[in-house]
Amino acid sequence: MLSSPLIPVVQLDDPAYVASLYGRTPSDGVYPQPLRQTLAGQTSQYITSTPSPLAAQQSKVPPPTSAVEASKRLAAWTAVDRHILPEHKVIGIGSGSTVPYVVERIVAQGKAVNKDRVFIPTGFQSKELIVNAELLLGDVDQYPVIDVTIDGADEVDHDLNCIKGGGGCHLREKVLAEAADTYVPTIERSAMIMRSTDYSFVLVADYRKNSKVLGTMFKQGIPIEVVPFAYTKILQNLHLLGSPRAVLRMAKAKAGPVVSDNGNFIIDAPFPEEMMQDPYTVRPSPSLPFPPFPLIFPMLTGLGEHTQLLTRIKMLTGVVEVGLFCHMAKAAYFGNQDGSVTIKWHDGRVEQVQADKSPLAEKSQAEALGAAVAKLSASTLAP
Numbered sequence: 001m002l003s004s005p006l007i008p009v010v011q012l013d014d015p016a017y018v019a020s021l022y023g024r025t026p027s028d029g030v031y032p033q034p035l036r037q038t039l040a041g042q043t044s045q046y047i048t049s050t051p052s053p054l055a056a057q058q059s060k061v062p063p064p065t066s067a068v069e070a071s072k073r074l075a076a077w078t079a080v081d082r083h084i085l086p087e088h089k090v091i092g093i094g095s096g097s098t099v100p101y102v103v104e105r106i107v108a109q110g111k112a113v114n115k116d117r118v119f120i121p122t123g124f125q126s127k128e129l130i131v132n133a134e135l136l137l138g139d140v141d142q143y144p145v146i147d148v149t150i151d152g153a154d155e156v157d158h159d160l161n162c163i164k165g166g167g168g169c170h171l172r173e174k175v176l177a178e179a180a181d182t183y184v185p186t187i188e189r190s191a192m193i194m195r196s197t198d199y200s201f202v203l204v205a206d207y208r209k210n211s212k213v214l215g216t217m218f219k220q221g222i223p224i225e226v227v228p229f230a231y232t233k234i235l236q237n238l239h240l241l242g243s244p245r246a247v248l249r250m251a252k253a254k255a256g257p258v259v260s261d262n263g264n265f266i267i268d269a270p271f272p273e274e275m276m277q278d279p280y281t282v283r284p285s286p287s288l289p290f291p292p293f294p295l296i297f298p299m300l301t302g303l304g305e306h307t308q309l310l311t312r313i314k315m316l317t318g319v320v321e322v323g324l325f326c327h328m329a330k331a332a333y334f335g336n337q338d339g340s341v342t343i344k345w346h347d348g349r350v351e352q353v354q355a356d357k358s359p360l361a362e363k364s365q366a367e368a369l370g371a372a373v374a375k376l377s378a379s380t381l382a383p
């Protein structure tokens with residue numbers, strides 16, 4: 001075989017070469033296992049299985065520096081304490097700035113309980129969080145049934161419908177939300193829909209996301225993931241559907257559009273309040289614009305009863321997923337500025353956890369107690 005002096009020739013099945021890539025060989029019996037610790041900021045894809053100091057450093061969440069951050073942590077910790085129980089072995093981890101606090105609290109449950117668990121990410125960010133926290137990474141194609149999924153939200157309404165996708169991850173987020181719920185088909189007003197009968201999808205957010213009607217707090221619109229080549233046609237259809245201000249989401253630190261983890265584009269489509277009030281329920285169509293219009297565009301105007309916004313957007317050709325999560329969540333946890341937590345449950349109950357009963361209060365009480373004990377023992381031991 002001819003070889004260039006500049007390009008070393010390697011034999012791909014050479015055990016030494018394989019070992020140099022993966023840190024172990026097929027004869028170890030554990031090959032091939034995913035061994036990398038982190039890809040963020042790394043130049044090499046292959047990193048040894050020894051936890052790197054960088055990974056350890058990245059898995060530490062800095063203490064919150066603002067009221068909003070503190071309320072995210074409060075929501076995340078309270079939700080983890082109530083919903084991630086020792087018997088839960090397959091756990092979905094969502095995306096966004098609240099989720100690092102979820103992972104932080106799960107890690108605090110200890111190595112013993114976490115060693116038998118597998119964590120399923122909703123995208124690049126949560127994959128990094130899982131790996132950096134040295135938790136076991138899995139994927140939803142291995143685990144299509146998840147015990148509990150915890151995720152952030154951009155806005156949650158009184159019915160626990162929510163907008164997600166501010167971070168462009170809502171396709172995977174919805175798959176993981178569905179994997180955590182149990183669905184049965186039901187017929188409602190002549191339409192077959194899937195209703196969840198057992199919910200294990202939990203939302204965590206700060207107080208700004210707690211709302212009555214979607215779109216009143218999160219005004220940039222419903223995130224819609226679309227296949228790139230169809231985006232102009234979809235924008236046109238969304239304008240006809242009632243969102244004349246729908247736009248393609250542009251990247252901030254890159255020229256051109258945001259590209260999702262799945263290689264798609266994201267459109268943000270704000271709809272008027274009356275269309276957002278109940279984006280899910282099938283109900284009789286309100287006034288149709290003028291007689292010939294529904295005949296020409298029946299799908300856009302909605303004939304008869306099938307007027308739910310979620311389905312109508314999803315039915316547009318080229319739409320991959322809509323960032324409206326309707327009747328999927330078991331509960332939504334909102335951290336408040338005063339240290340309390342508001343919990344909205346799927347059956348309509350609203351629960352309030354007072355500040356002195358929250359996990360953060362317990363932590364500071366425990367710290368104060370620890371400090372007092374240390375002081376007392378120091379003074380007792382002093383000569």
Ligand SMILES: O=C(CO)[C@H](O)[C@H](O)COP(=O)(O)O
Binds near residue numbers: 096173
């Ligand atoms: O849906 C999401 C990403 O696609 C996030 O969960 C949502 O944007 C909330 O993020 P944050 O916790 O940063 O407010």
